[in-house]
Amino acid sequence: xxxxxxxxxxxxxxxxxxxxxxxxxxxxxxxxxxxxxxxxxxxxxxxxxxxxxxxxxxxxxxxxxxxxxxxxxxxxxxxxxxxxxxxxxxxxxxxxxxxxxxxxxxxxxxxxxxxxxxxxxxxxxxxxxxxxxxxxxxxxxxxxxxxxxxxxxxxxxxxxxxxxxx
Amino acid sequence: xxxxxxxxxxxxxxxxxxxxxxxxxxxxxxxxxxxxxxxxxxxxxxxxxxxxxxxxxxxxxxxxxxxxxxxxxxxxxxxxxxxxxxxxxxxxxxxxxxxxxxxxxxxxxxxxxxxxxxxxxxxxxxxxxxxxxxxxxxxxxxxxxxxxxxxxxxxxxxxxxxxxxxxxxxxxxxxxxxxxxxxxxxxxxxxxxxxxxxx
Numbered sequence: 001x002x003x004x005x006x007x008x009x010x011x012x013x014x015x016x017x018x019x020x021x022x023x024x025x026x027x028x029x030x031x032x033x034x035x036x037x038x039x040x041x042x043x044x045x046x047x048x049x050x051x052x053x054x055x056x057x058x059x060x061x062x063x064x065x066x067x068x069x070x071x072x073x074x075x076x077x078x079x080x081x082x083x084x085x086x087x088x089x090x091x092x093x094x095x096x097x098x099x100x101x102x103x104x105x106x107x108x109x110x111x112x113x114x115x116x117x118x119x120x121x122x123x124x125x126x127x128x129x130x131x132x133x134x135x136x137x138x139x140x141x142x143x144x145x146x147x148x149x150x151x152x153x154x155x156x157x158x159x160x161x162x163x164x165x166x
Numbered sequence: 167x168x169x170x171x172x173x174x175x176x177x178x179x180x181x182x183x184x185x186x187x188x189x190x191x192x193x194x195x196x197x198x199x200x201x202x203x204x205x206x207x208x209x210x211x212x213x214x215x216x217x218x219x220x221x222x223x224x225x226x227x228x229x230x231x232x233x234x235x236x237x238x239x240x241x242x243x244x245x246x247x248x249x250x251x252x253x254x255x256x257x258x259x260x261x262x263x264x265x266x267x268x269x270x271x272x273x274x275x276x277x278x279x280x281x282x283x284x285x286x287x288x289x290x291x292x293x294x295x296x297x298x299x300x301x302x303x304x305x306x307x308x309x310x311x312x313x314x315x316x317x318x319x320x321x322x323x324x325x326x327x328x329x330x331x332x333x334x335x336x337x338x339x340x341x342x343x344x345x346x347x348x349x350x351x352x353x354x355x356x357x358x359x360x361x362x363x364x365x
Contacts, residue, residue: 046354046360054322057303058323061209061218062205062206070223075194075197081227
C-alpha cells in the first residue's frame with residue numbers, strides 16, 4: 001500500500017512503525033523515509049531508547065523483589081481467607097439444624113409454661129346437689145393443690161359391693 | 167499459556183478449573199506464573215516498588231476470592247491485567263499517595279534513598295548516569311496522563327498487542343492507538359531538551 005505523502009514526516013505512521021503495525025509495503029516505505037529524515041530518526045531513537053531504559057528500570061526493580069517470600073505471604077493470606085470462609089459456611093450449615101431445634105424447644109417451653117406454670121387457680125370440678133340411693137361408708141376427699149373432690153362410698157343394693165370412686 | 171509443575175504442563179483452562187475447585191497448588195502455580203508480570207505492570211503505573219508488591223498481593227487475593235465468578239469471557243492473563251491496572255490506578259487516585267507520588271524528591275525513586283545498588287560497573291560516573299536515567303524515566307512517565315501512561319506501560323513493558331490492551335482496559339482498538347500516540351507525542355516533547363543536549 002502506498003502513502004500519499006510517503007516522503008513527508010508522519011508521526012502517526014512513525015508510531016505504527018514502532019509497533020510493527022504497518023503492512024510490509026508501508027514498513028519499507030517508512031524505513032526508507034527514516035533513513036533520509038534526521039528528525040524522524042532522532043525521534044525514533046529517543047523513543048526506542050526510552051522504552052529500553054524503562055524496561056531495564058522495571059527489570060531492576062523486579063530483581064530487587066523477594067518473590068519467594070511474597071508468594072508465601074500471598075498463600076498464607078489466601079489460606080486464612082479460605083479457613084475463615086469455611087468456618088462461616090460451617091456455622092451457616094449448623095444453623096440448618098439449630099434453628100428448627102430452637103423453635104421446637106421454644107414451643108415446648110411455651111406450652112409447658114402456659115399449662116403448668118401459668119395454670120389458673122383450680123375450681124371445684126363438680127357440685128353435688130342431691131344424693132340418692134342406699135350407700136354407706138361415704139367418705140369425701142379433696143386433693144390439697146388441685147382441689148379435686150373424691151367421693152368414696154359403699155353401694156348397698158348390689159350383691160357384690162365394691163368401692164367406686166368418682 | 168502453560169507452566170510445568172510436578173513434571174506436568176498445566177494450561178490456563180485447567181488452571182482456572184482447578185482454581186475454581188479450590189486447589190491450593192493451582193493457586194500457587196498461578197502466583198508463580200504471573201507474579202513478575204503483575205509486579206511490572208503495577209510498577210510501571212505507580213513507580214513504587216513497595217506499593218507494587220502490595221498491589222500484586224491484592225490482585226492474587228482478589229482472584230482467589232472471585233475465581234468462582236470468572237466466566238472465561240477473557241483469558242486469565244487479560245483478567246489479571248485488568249485487575250492490576252484498576253488496582254494500580256486506584257492506588258494513584260488516593261489523594262495522600264498521589265501527593266507523595268507527585269512530590270517525592272527526585273533523589274529517590276521508590277521511597278528508597280537514591281543509593282545505587284551494588285553493580286558490576288564500578289565507575290561512579292556510570293552509576294550517576296544510571297541514576298539520572300532512572301530519574302528522567304520516572305519524571306517523564308509521571309508527566310503522562312494516567313490513561314496514556316497505562317496504555318504505554320502495557321505496550322512497552324509487557325509487549326501486549328493493541329487487541330490485548332483493549333481487552334485489558336476495556337476500551338476500543340482505536341482508543342488504544344490514540345492513547346499510545348498521545349503518550350509518545352508527549353514523551354517526545356518531554357525528551358526534546360535531552361535530545362538537544364546530546365547533539
